[in-house]
Amino acid sequence: MTEEKKGNPLEKKERMKIPRQKMPEQEPEIRVKNFKEVPHGLTPELAIREAERCLACPKPPCIKGCPVEVDIPEFIRMVAEGDFVAAAKKIKETNALPAICGRVCPQEEQCEKFCILTKKYNSVGVGNLERFVADFEREQGEIEIPKLPPSTGKKVAVVGSGPAGLTVAADLAQMGHKVTVFEALHKPGGVLIYGIPEFRLPKAIVKSEVEYLQKLGVEIHTSYVVGKLDTVDELFEMGFDAVFIGTGAGLPNFMKIEGENLNGVYSANEFLTRSNLMAAYDFPHHDTPIFVGENVAVLGGGNTAMDSVRTSLRLGAKNAYIVYRRSRTEMPARLEEVHHAEQEGVQFMFLTNPLRYIGDEDGWVKAMECVKMELGEPDSSGRRRPVEIPGSNFVLPVDTVVVAVGNSSNPLIPQTTPGLKTNKWGNIEVNEATMITSRPGVFAGGDIVTGGATVILAAGAGKVAARAIHKYVMGIPFDEPKPVERKAATK
Numbered sequence: 001m002t003e004e005k006k007g008n009p010l011e012k013k014e015r016m017k018i019p020r021q022k023m024p025e026q027e028p029e030i031r032v033k034n035f036k037e038v039p040h041g042l043t044p045e046l047a048i049r050e051a052e053r054c055l056a057c058p059k060p061p062c063i064k065g066c067p068v069e070v071d072i073p074e075f076i077r078m079v080a081e082g083d084f085v086a087a088a089k090k091i092k093e094t095n096a097l098p099a100i101c102g103r104v105c106p107q108e109e110q111c112e113k114f115c116i117l118t119k120k121y122n123s124v125g126v127g128n129l130e131r132f133v134a135d136f137e138r139e140q141g142e143i144e145i146p147k148l149p150p151s152t153g154k155k156v157a158v159v160g161s162g163p164a165g166l167t168v169a170a171d172l173a174q175m176g177h178k179v180t181v182f183e184a185l186h187k188p189g190g191v192l193i194y195g196i197p198e199f200r201l202p203k204a205i206v207k208s209e210v211e212y213l214q215k216l217g218v219e220i221h222t223s224y225v226v227g228k229l230d231t232v233d234e235l236f237e238m239g240f241d242a243v244f245i246g247t248g249a250g251l252p253n254f255m256k257i258e259g260e261n262l263n264g265v266y267s268a269n270e271f272l273t274r275s276n277l278m279a280a281y282d283f284p285h286h287d288t289p290i291f292v293g294e295n296v297a298v299l300g301g302g303n304t305a306m307d308s309v310r311t312s313l314r315l316g317a318k319n320a321y322i323v324y325r326r327s328r329t330e331m332p333a334r335l336e337e338v339h340h341a342e343q344e345g346v347q348f349m350f351l352t353n354p355l356r357y358i359g360d361e362d363g364w365v366k367a368m369e370c371v372k373m374e375l376g377e378p379d380s381s382g383r384r385r386p387v388e389i390p391g392s393n394f395v396l397p398v399d400t401v402v403v404a405v406g407n408s409s410n411p412l413i414p415q416t417t418p419g420l421k422t423n424k425w426g427n428i429e430v431n432e433a434t435m436i437t438s439r440p441g442v443f444a445g446g447d448i449v450t451g452g453a454t455v456i457l458a459a460g461a462g463k464v465a466a467r468a469i470h471k472y473v474m475g476i477p478f479d480e481p482k483p484v485e486r487k488a489a490t491k
Contacts, residue, residue, distance in 0.1 A: 020122040028343040051080035061114040067460025088137035096170035102131025105456040149176040162190025164446030165246035167462030194277040227412035249447035259357025264365040268404035293399030300404035301331035434468035
């Protein structure tokens with residue numbers, strides 16, 4: 001691509017002087033009282049201006065940072081030309097979930113991190129542009145279903161409808177296979193629907209992306225718990241040629257300290273699922289209640305903690321605290337989420353660790369004893385290990401605690417699938433080149449393999465798995481030796 005290409009007539013030096021275009025968003029004092037999406041998205045004018053910043057590198061480094069292999073310079077060129085629908089279609093050649101990925105993926109740690117502009121300036125807003133074109137295509141009614149190849153006659157079961165499962169399903173459907181998705185909850189979307197709040201990812205967006213998959217011919221069964229209603233072995237008996245497991249990391253971790261069974265102490269999973277999937281945020285229009293007191297402490301420093309603490313404010317908390325045992329520098333949450341939380345009035349208690357929860361006579365949490373920490377030598381993660389400061393104990397009055405210190409993999413399918421190997425954390429072991437497991441014809445990807453990670457990494461694993469599953473069911477050799485026998489293991 002040359003600088004003279006249509007749609008980007010500006011010289012390189014001119015483009016480099018254009019500042020990154022900021023998305024308009026709700027003011028903090030307004031948005032903290034509602035669950036509407038915080039950023040409004042780019043306008044067409046802002047999108048074109050942002051796209052004009054792209055230098056159209058001959059060997060674009062940004063692509064290597066994209067787990068789902070989007071042709072980033074090409075779709076951005078189309079935006080600069082004002083051909084927004086074509087840009088959306090270009091993204092969908094490799095990513096079936098652009099409206100979702102444009103909102104929740106950490107582009108600053110992936111594609112944007114490799115943008116050549118970061119050497120002196122801010123990177124091109126790849127995520128913001130992806131969101132814009134996906135929204136434009138949907139809002140203009142321009143979504144088209146690509147021409148599908150003839151049916152292969154092969155059937156693939158996908159267990160779990162999170163980002164990994166949805167990506168596998170979309171890719172395999174576009175290869176001509178019959179795909180059936182089995183989702184345990186009553187709505188498809190996995191963590192996208194139960195774990196991420198409305199103000200960050202509107203459920204209508206997830207619904208639209210799922211409907212796109214259904215138009216590709218993907219069949220979705222909800223309220224269907226594989227491992228209970230049917231096992232993986234029984235799916236093979238039902239005629240499926242391969243099974244993909246994308247059940248996520250939905251088992252909440254706790255700190256195992258005194259008082260965890262008190263009323264008012266939630267896991268982040270329960271707290272967010274009640275609010276998001278069951279629409280407790282819209283009570284009493286929806287009949288799922290959720291108790292949120294005046295003083296809410298959220299334990300942890302990741303995106304789930306940010307989602308939980310910002311949700312608590314919108315549900316009526318007067319004081320919402322993030323209690324994190326390391327410093328701000330070590331927080332794994334996206335900078336954007338931390339910034340939004342600060343704007344909304346979240347109070348950050350860094351270098352603070354809970355020791356126990358204190359209850360009242362009725363069994364409700366009323367306070368939390370904490371201790372101050374200092375950072376010592378780095379641990380195995382490379383982050384400096386927090387160490388208690390003797391005599392620094394104090395009591396924080398709280399009437400709600402949300403524990404957001406990570407999740408473990410869902411154990412149900414490994415427990416009901418003989419011969420399926422897992423590691424010491426309960427994650428399913430796979431060949432990373434193919435995502436095939438120890439069981440013939442069984443593939444896995446996403447958080448059930450990696451532990452809690454990002455939406456886009458799960459989607460990337462889904463793409464790898466889809467290519468391998470296609471080869472497997474079609475009898476095409478790949479790195480993992482294809483088994484001759486595909487009979488189900490003896491139960």
